[in-house]
Amino acid sequence: MKTKKQNADFLHVGEKLLAWYRTHGRDLPFRSTNDPYKIWICEIIFQQTRIEQGLNHYHNFINRFPDVETLANADTEEVLLYWKGLGYYSRALNLHKAAQQIMEDYQGIFPEKYEDILQLKGVGKYTAAAISSICFGAKIPAVDGNFYRVLSRVFADDFDVSNSSAFKYFSELTLRMMPEKHAGHFNEAMMDLGSEICKPRNPKCEICPLNKDCLAFNLGKIQDFPVKSKKVKPQDLELTYYFVQFGHSFLIKQRKEDFIWKKLYEFPVEIPESFSRYLVSMKTVLHKLTHKNLTIYIYKVNLPTKKLLNDFAKEYDFTIENLEGSSKKSFPKPLENYLKIIE
Ligand code: SF4
Incomplete structure (x- = not known):
């Protein structure tokens, strides 16, 4: 199938999404802060944990380690203890090491530049983009599986999401939709749409703010997107x-x-x-x-x-x-x- 994105008005779709987010975005506790430390902790926790499951852990973690310095000076064992129940403990070890990195390299002040955030232990492109857009307004898409799914469907785009260049491809596509300002809110809007509306199975197209623009929906081909050829055998x-x-x-x-x-x-x-x-x-x-x-x-x-x-x-x-x-x-x-x- 040929890409149909040329038929869509990218920015118009982006603005619609942002407008939807303003009234329908999830009211999450960490949404009321721009503190990069807190956003970083929540991004790491919620990478592999559902929001409902991880919220208590998030609050407990932030109460015990309220800033970079406290986390950097804590015992590894205690950091692991506060991670108990979240699994994927390497995330906690990386947070601990990265906090020490921030103390050493940035005198405890969270770095602002995307490239610097990306150098922190355990921080990948998605997390660095989320922090720099939400906290510092950088126009960088925080592309993850939600983006792949929503964009593939909206544009009936058959780019293979298991391809190694998928991240680059969907980042460029997102940049065309991203309004000049409010990059952080736009990224959060995509996350919310992907997890609440455009779900992998049974997307709620009837209440989706993009349903008039969504090619997969209008062509009746939602099940064809996203295209994923490679399955990693466990x-x-x-x-x-x-x-x-x-x-x-x-x-x-x-x-x-x-x-x-x-x-x-x-x-x-x-x-x-x-x-x-x-x-x-x-x-x-x-x-x-x-x-x-x-x-x-x-x-x-x-x-x-x-x-x-x-x-x-x-x-x-x-x-x-x-x-x-x-x-x-x-x-x-x-x-x-x-x-x-x-x-
Ligand atoms: S209309 Fe349906 S398939 Fe299209 S973006 Fe919305 S929820 Fe996803």
Whole structure:
């Protein structure tokens, strides 16, 4: 199918969207601020978490770490603790590192330029564009999957969104629609339209402010857009853990900064041969990560003496913990769930 965007009046569509946003935009707590620190935190939290799920975390995080300096000076463990339940903990580690970066490179003052924001740890083009447009008025589109979907449909544009140049393509297309002023509101309007109206399934076209201009809708071809050819096949991975306990005490260790679940706590991944006689149960847990399907086997090992537990901890550098203490530490979701069952 040929691109039909030449038939549309780009700016007119952009203005319509902005007008809709002024009366129908979501009334979210962080919308009332231009503080780049708060916008940054909320953009990172809500990248992979639904607004309703993440709002409490956002408030708690901001209350405990109200500015760059407080976050930079905090203990990593505490930052991870305030992230508990949001998953994708590398986001919290990156926030922490980026706060330290801002203290060192910008004396604690959040950088204003898009290029500088982009250099912060864990900040990609989308987040840098959102911060610089919302807080500093830069005319830069914060293109994400919502933009791909809405624009593909409005212009019945068959550009493949899995193509590596999709970001550039849709950024340029957005720039043609973006009004000279209010770039931040325009970006927020696209986010709201994509998540509330032009949803991946069952878009609410009847109440969409763009329905008169939307080519896919008017051609009755919504299901054809966006075009996505490549599907990334998830990788299957198997992991084994041993929940080694004596009484109410068990063994944990903090992960290093490699692979998945950086800096989170986990159980031993192997045990001495002699411990196999103390295996009492095994639980299989299936867990999905982006592009990974994990099958996790968790074996429960009940040791008969405290000495065995202590010796193992000492030899392999594990910490002896109980349920109360572990609730103040962050674990990967499947292990956290396991601890809840044990409880
Ligand atoms: S009319 Fe429907 S398909 Fe078109 S932009 Fe609106 S919600 Fe999306």
